[in-house]
Amino acid sequence: MPMIExxxxxxxxxxxxxxxxxxxxxxxxxxxxxxLGNLRAIGSGNIGTTNVLRTGNKAAAALTLILDGGxxxxxxxxxxxxxxxxxxxxxxxxxxxxxxFPVWLxxxxxxxxxxxxxxxxxxxxxxxxxxCLTWLAAAYLSRIxxxxxxxxxxxxxxxxxxxxxxxxxxxAAALTLVILIRHKANIARLRAGTEPKIGQK
Numbered sequence: 019m020p021m022i023e024x025x026x027x028x029x030x031x032x033x034x035x036x037x038x039x040x041x042x043x044x045x046x047x048x049x050x051x052x053x054l055g056n057l058r059a060i061g062s063g064n065i066g067t068t069n070v071l072r073t074g075n076k077a078a079a080a081l082t083l084i085l086d087g088g089x090x091x092x093x094x095x096x097x098x099x100x101x102x103x104x105x106x107x108x109x110x111x112x113x114x115x116x117x118x119f120p121v122w123l124x125x126x127x128x129x130x131x132x133x134x135x136x137x138x139x140x141x142x143x144x145x146x147x148x149x150c151l152t153w154l155a156a157a158y159l160s161r162i163x164x165x166x167x168x169x170x171x172x173x174x175x176x177x178x179x180x181x182x183x184x185x186x187x188x189x190a191a192a193l194t195l196v197i198l199i200r201h202k203a204n205i206a207r208l209r210a211g212t213e214p215k216i217g218q219k
Contacts, residue, residue: 020103020185029108032101036093036109040116040133043123044085045070052078066128068163086128087136089113094140107189110137114193118200129200131167134193138174142183145190149174161215164204171197 024032045065049057054073057065061072067086071079093113098106117133119125135153139146149170157166174190198205207213 019188020107022104024101024105028101029105032097032105032109033112036097036112037116039089039093039109040113041120041122041127042085042089042116043120043127044089045082045128046123048078048082048085049073054078064128065123067132083132086117086132087139089117090133090135090137091140094137098140103185106141107186110141111189111192113137114196118196129167130193130197131171134171134174134197138186138190141189142178142181142186144181145174145177145183145186148177148181152177157216162208162213163216164201164213165208167197168201168205 022029043065045067046057049055049060049070052073052075054060054070054075057063057069057073061069063069067079067083070082073079090110090113093109094106097109114130114133114137116127118127118130120127131153135146135150138149152173153166153170155166156169157163160166171194174194175187178184178187178190204213
């Protein structure tokens, strides 16, 4: 983890800013804007990109992916520019927490994968690219979206160490733990061989 150089009140402020940015439920807002109905009543009821894709609208899903990833990246970049690396990591972490546990939705949010990738790209872009490529490779080989997410997140701390961003490894490990918990049902279906493949009805 980075050296703590920012005063505690400012760190708390950037944590709050990160949480508020992350808690914006773009999946719900995008599906409403596209006239696709209530996302909570579609598919798994999740607010993330994969469930938006179940509406059949690829443009809405792509926009949700960009916005959910973007809010994590914006939290990191603003905090880094106005405070420092410690604030950037905290803002990124809390943006991720805000997406997974948004106060506006009774703390029932998404699984955090897009926000995770966005904040990692902003925090350490080589690590972020490695995580994105890992997701693509795992999803392509398995044809299962959740498999891509799980392999990408689990590999993130290792990528931090290999690519020279050891100060971000602890954050990556914390994000991975939450992603694993949020994917508990997916992991159970993977073990049972019942997890749906990409494009499967």
